[in-house]
Amino acid sequence: MKWLDRLQHRFANVPLIAYGLAATSFINRMGGTAKLFMALYLHEALGFDLTTVGGLLTIYGAGLLAGSFGVSVLTDWFSARKLMLWSLLGSALGLVILCGVTTVPTLAVALLFGGLVDGGYRPAMQRVMMQSCEPLVRIHAQSLQRVAVNLGFGMGGLVGGWFAEFDYRYVFVADAATSIAAAVFLQWAFARADERVLVQATPAKIADERWPYSDVPFITFMLACLLLATIYAQSESTMTNYLREYFLLSPKWIGATFALNGLMVAVLQIPLTLRTEFWPQRWTMMAGAATLTLGFAILPLGAGLGETACILMAMLSTAIYTTGEMLLMPPQLALVMQRADAGRAGHYLALYNGIWGGRTMLAPLLGNTVYDRFGGDAVWLLCAVLGALALLLQYRAIGKMQQTQIKPNTV
Numbered sequence: 001m002k003w004l005d006r007l008q009h010r011f012a013n014v015p016l017i018a019y020g021l022a023a024t025s026f027i028n029r030m031g032g033t034a035k036l037f038m039a040l041y042l043h044e045a046l047g048f049d050l051t052t053v054g055g056l057l058t059i060y061g062a063g064l065l066a067g068s069f070g071v072s073v074l075t076d077w078f079s080a081r082k083l084m085l086w087s088l089l090g091s092a093l094g095l096v097i098l099c100g101v102t103t104v105p106t107l108a109v110a111l112l113f114g115g116l117v118d119g120g121y122r123p124a125m126q127r128v129m130m131q132s133c134e135p136l137v138r139i140h141a142q143s144l145q146r147v148a149v150n151l152g153f154g155m156g157g158l159v160g161g162w163f164a165e166f167d168y169r170y171v172f173v174a175d176a177a178t179s180i181a182a183a184v185f186l187q188w189a190f191a192r193a194d195e196r197v198l199v200q201a202t203p204a205k206i207a208d209e210r211w212p213y214s215d216v217p218f219i220t221f222m223l224a225c226l227l228l229a230t231i232y233a234q235s236e237s238t239m240t241n242y243l244r245e246y247f248l249l250s251p252k253w254i255g256a257t258f259a260l261n262g263l264m265v266a267v268l269q270i271p272l273t274l275r276t277e278f279w280p281q282r283w284t285m286m287a288g289a290a291t292l293t294l295g296f297a298i299l300p301l302g303a304g305l306g307e308t309a310c311i312l313m314a315m316l317s318t319a320i321y322t323t324g325e326m327l328l329m330p331p332q333l334a335l336v337m338q339r340a341d342a343g344r345a346g347h348y349l350a351l352y353n354g355i356w357g358g359r360t361m362l363a364p365l366l367g368n369t370v371y372d373r374f375g376g377d378a379v380w381l382l383c384a385v386l387g388a389l390a391l392l393l394q395y396r397a398i399g400k401m402q403q404t405q406i407k408p409n410t411v
Contacts, residue, residue, distance in 0.1 A: 017132045018141040020189030021125055022148035024182045028088065028121070029152030029262075031178030033160030034095055034171050035060070035118075036258055038111075039237045039364070040244065040251065041168035046102055050241065054368030057237055059108050061361025063115020068357025071120035072350040080127035081190055087124060088183035090117030095176035099169045119357045123350075143273075147266050154262030160255050212348045217400035218339055220393055225332065226355050226362075227390035228289055231296055231383045232325065233363030235261070235318075239299075241368075242376040246303040247310035257318045264322045272326050281331050282398045288328025289394055293387025295321025300377040339401060 038060070042053045071083055094114035101110050125145075133141045156178075163170040212218050243249045243257070276284050295317050302313025336352045370379050 014141050014144065015132055015193070017189065017193040018129060018144060020186065020193050021129060021141075022144045024084075024088075024186040024189065025125065025145055026148040026152040027178055027185055028091075028182035029149050029178075030156045030159070031175035033153070033156045033255070033258060034098075034175035035114075036236050036240065037160060037168055037171050037251070039240050039368070040254075041171075042107070043241055044244075045168050048104070050368040050372035052104065053241075054237075054365040054372075056104070056107055056111055057364030057368070058361050060111035060115040061359065061364065063112040064119040064357050064359075065115075065354050065361055067116040067119025068123060069119075069350050069354040070116075072123040072353055074120075075124060075127040080124045080131065083120060083124040084128060085183050085186060087117050087120040088179045088186065091121070092176040092179035092183075094118075095172045095179070099172050122357070123353055143270055146269055150262040150265035150269070152262070154259045154266060156258070156262070160258070165251055212339075212351050215339070217397050217404060218348070221335075221397035221401060222351060222355055224289075224390045224394035224397060225352065227386045227393070228292060228328070229356050229359035230363045230366065231293060231386055231390075232321070233359040234296060234367050234379065234383060235321065237364040238367035238371055238376075238379050239296075241371065242299065242379065243314055246376050247305075247314055248307065249310060249314060253311055253314065257314050260315055260318050261322045261325075264319065265326060269326050269330075272323075273330050276327065281335060282395065282402070284331050285328055285335075285398065286391060286395060288324045288326070288331075289387065289391055290324070292321050292324030292328060293384060293390075295319075295324060296380050297384040297387070299380045303377065335398065335401065 039053055039057060042048045042056060043050060048056070067087075071087070074083060091114065094110060094117055097110045098107070098114065101107050129141055129145070159174065160171045163174055212222075240254055243254050244251075298320070299313070299317050302310050302317070305313065333352070336348060339348055366382075367379050370382055
């Protein structure tokens with residue numbers, strides 16, 4: 001089996017700890033669908049109107065933004081390993097608390113806390129990976145991580161949908177259990193893995209002392225990322241209520257759409273990336289952004305159809321926006337890292353991670369408010385408008401960034 005031999009050769013130098021990190025993310029993400037069902041739980045089980053639901057999810061998003069940005073900075077001062085462990089245990093605690101609170105103030109506090117600890121996991125994990133992997137094998141370790149995350153997400157979508165059929169709180173308990181299991185496994189992996197941690201060297205002189213906040217092309221690109229993140233985050237908030245009300249889908253089938261998204265990325269991300277790696281970077285991202293937007297814009301076409309047609313339309317929408325996600329994400333992050341190499345890298349990466357980590361702050365409030373006042377179809381019309389604006393901003397920003405890119409000084 002030549003393909004298996006080639007795969008084994010490419011991953012031969014990946015340290016054991018990278019597999020431990022991937023396994024940890026797989027375990028954690030198997031229960032990571034609690035927040036995806038949060039909108040349904042708040043609306044159906046607790047009876048809150050959609051504006052209140054959007055406000056509560058926005059509070060969670062604010063915590064996610066703060067946690068993602070803050071932990072990125074804290075890894076310079078504290079052990080990234082310990083931050084990972086505390087993030088997992090904190091997530092479990094937050095989910096247990098959510099099972100017992102039902103008022104808006106207590107839910108707001110619980111969701112804010114949950115966002116803070118959830119947002120800290122990814123940047124802490126990335127820092128551990130950077131410290132443990134040689135630069136040439138980091139891309140393989142990251143690929144392993146992405147596959148593991150989406151396999152776990154795919155399985156979690158199915159299991160979470162099944163639990164939600166009985167009681168949404170069962171989803172929270174299952175998520176808390178997997179967070180604890182992931183923390184226990186991670187501690188074992190740290191203790192057992194035969195790893196070689198790179199000694200941090202004195203940072204190379206920065207070729208350009210620019211900050212991202214005064215880098216106009218980058219800020220324009222971040223604005224496009226924010227618009228696209230707002231569109232994508234509707235799958236995690238507004239879309240669940242829409243599929244329930246307009247498509248009349250059960251939680252089981254809603255969970256199946258989450259599963260399809262995760263499994264598609266797990267199976268197709270690496271082949272698609274290899275297929276498109278020689279495409280012009282700008283056009284790959286443009287195709288990804290357009291396809292992502294299209295996946296949400298077509299949703300009104302399925303409203304009012306029969307049960308089978310609604311299920312198929314929901315799956316088609318998911319397949320389309322997932323294809324856009326796979327085209328968009330890898331080159332988008334690569335361009336950000338390229339820009340960060342020649343500036344204040346930590347702040348560049350923190351700003352990018354903050355936007356994607358905090359996507360659940362703006363998107364639920366905007367989406368649920370539009371849904372509540374103008375109807376579900378208006379949300380997808382808004383997504384189409386935001387997507388068109390993002391395409392324009394992204395096209396101009398990428399061109400400017402490529403023209404002004406400064407190579408980092410390695411002296």
